Amino acid sequence: xxxxxxxxxxxxxxxxxxxxxxxxxxxxxxxxxxxxxxxxxxxxxxxxxxxxxxxxxxxxxxxxxxxxxxxxxxxxxxxxxxxxxxxxxxxxxxxxxxxxxxxxxxx
Ligand SMILES: [Zn+2]
Numbered sequence: 001x002x003x004x005x006x007x008x009x010x011x012x013x014x015x016x017x018x019x020x021x022x023x024x025x026x027x028x029x030x031x032x033x034x035x036x037x038x039x040x041x042x043x044x045x046x047x048x049x050x051x052x053x054x055x056x057x058x059x060x061x062x063x064x065x066x067x068x069x070x071x072x073x074x075x076x077x078x079x080x081x082x083x084x085x086x087x088x089x090x091x092x093x094x095x096x097x098x099x100x101x102x103x104x105x106x107x
Pocket of ligand 1: 012013014015016017050051052053
């Protein structure tokens with residue numbers, strides 16, 4: 001039986017928030033769920049991580065970018081499953097939230 005490795009503490013490529021990457025004993029590797037290089041299959045993203053919220057927002061609010069950034073259709077399906085199952089948790093962000101805040105401040 002191999003020993004568990006400590007979780008990898010890194011930062012989200014997009015927003016800079018802390019990302020904790022769990023070590024998966026079954027696959028003897030770190031979880032690929034937040035590994036941006038895994039989703040994009042681009043070498044320059046290898047070892048770069050994104051937080052749940054950024055993945056969630058990309059899927060929910062930016063479908064066009066989602067398809068462009070993740071060219072592998074099987075991986076898009078897998079990422080969608082993670083979101084549907086709640087393995088990737090996030091909040092829906094309204095597109096005009098910033099605009100509304102500015103309007104309220106003016107009043
Ligand atoms: Zn993020």
